[in-house]
Amino acid sequence: MNLTTDKTTIMGILNVTPDSFSDGGEFNNPDQAVEHALRMVEEGADIIDIGGESTKPGSEPVNEKEELNRVMPVIERLVQKTDVPISIDTYKPAVAEAALKAGAKILNDVTGLTNPGMIAVATKFKCPVIIMHMQAKPKTMQAEPQYKDVINDIKTFFKKQIIKAKAAGITEIILDPGIGFGKTLEHNLIILKRLHEFTYLGYPLLVGPSRKSFIGKLTGDTLPNDRLEGTIASVVTARLHGAAIVRVHDVLACRRALQVADAILIS
Numbered sequence: 474m475n476l477t478t479d480k481t482t483i484m485g486i487l488n489v490t491p492d493s494f495s496d497g498g499e500f501n502n503p504d505q506a507v508e509h510a511l512r513m514v515e516e517g518a519d520i521i522d523i524g525g526e527s528t529k530p531g532s533e534p535v536n537e538k539e540e541l542n543r544v545m546p547v548i549e550r551l552v553q554k555t556d557v558p559i560s561i562d563t564y565k566p567a568v569a570e571a572a573l574k575a576g577a578k579i580l581n582d583v584t585g586l587t588n589p590g591m592i593a594v595a596t597k598f599k600c601p602v603i604i605m606h607m608q609a610k611p612k613t614m615q616a617e618p619q620y621k622d623v624i625n626d627i628k629t630f631f632k633k634q635i636i637k638a639k640a641a642g643i644t645e646i647i648l649d650p651g652i653g654f655g656k657t658l659e660h661n662l663i664i665l666k667r668l669h670e671f672t673y674l675g676y677p678l679l680v681g682p683s684r685k686s687f688i689g690k691l692t693g694d695t696l697p698n699d700r701l702e703g704t705i706a707s708v709v710t711a712r713l714h715g716a717a718i719v720r721v722h723d724v725l726a727c728r729r730a731l732q733v734a735d736a737i738l739i740s
């Protein structure tokens with residue numbers, strides 16, 4: 474992947490799930506989903522991340538067939554309409570394989586290559602892989618997340634997964650500490666504050682704070698749609714602390730904020 478260091482890479486979120494907490498299933502029909510993706514491209518998205526199973530706290534898994542039914546029509550249409558790379562947000566090897574075959578270019582694995590089947594798919598397609606850290610599973614992860622030292626524990630996980638990935642011939646690795654995935658408010662804040670500590674591992678960092686509940690906990694809101702300003706504060710902080718890629722719903726607003734942050738960084 475072509476990640477320049479002087480411009481933040483923006484990943485636009487395309488949820489094709491009826492239960493997505495941020496989008497409320499708005500993009501449940503493939504044509505609407507494609508339209509939304511193309512709008513994000515116009516607004517400055519460098520990657521479109523397509524997901525068909527919600528991994529928000531408390532959510533239930535969906536089966537493979539249902540997930541394929543949701544994402545494949547969108548991927549098949551979108552690759553005809555844009556050259557912007559598509560990442561497939563899935564932890565199921567069969568869904569990853571079908572998406573990559575249809576033209577998706579990047580694998581976004583919220584289970585961080587803990588499934589050997591996923592490593593096999595990434596090796597087969599020689600695609601960039603996002604290794605995200607998650608404690609426990611979405612259904613239960615926010616129950617009582619605990620770490621000895623959240624930064625060190627995540628770093629240890631990254632090191633272990635990097636070794637496995639490299640042994641399988643995977644060369645393009647992106648690391649993501651997994652904001653909100655088995656983390657308290659304090660954990661999320663420490664991750665954003667000490668993000669630079671992950672840069673020493675030598676891989677680009679991705680951060681996804683967009684509209685997440687830790688922002689609501691700080692600003693006192695109840696709805697994800699009220700979290701734009703908090704999202705902007707988070708992505709700008711992440712950028713200043715070493716993030717190469719940010720995963721966001723609000724592409725236009727975040728791009729404008731990051732253009733300013735990028736200019737300050739390279740000045």
Ligand code: 8Y7
Pocket residue numbers: 486495524528529562581582583603605649651652679680681682683684685720
């Ligand atoms: C993240 C993610 C979600 C994230 C990466 C949501 C799929 C929850 N969050 N993937 N996915 N990083 N890599 O609020 O933080 O969008 S789902």
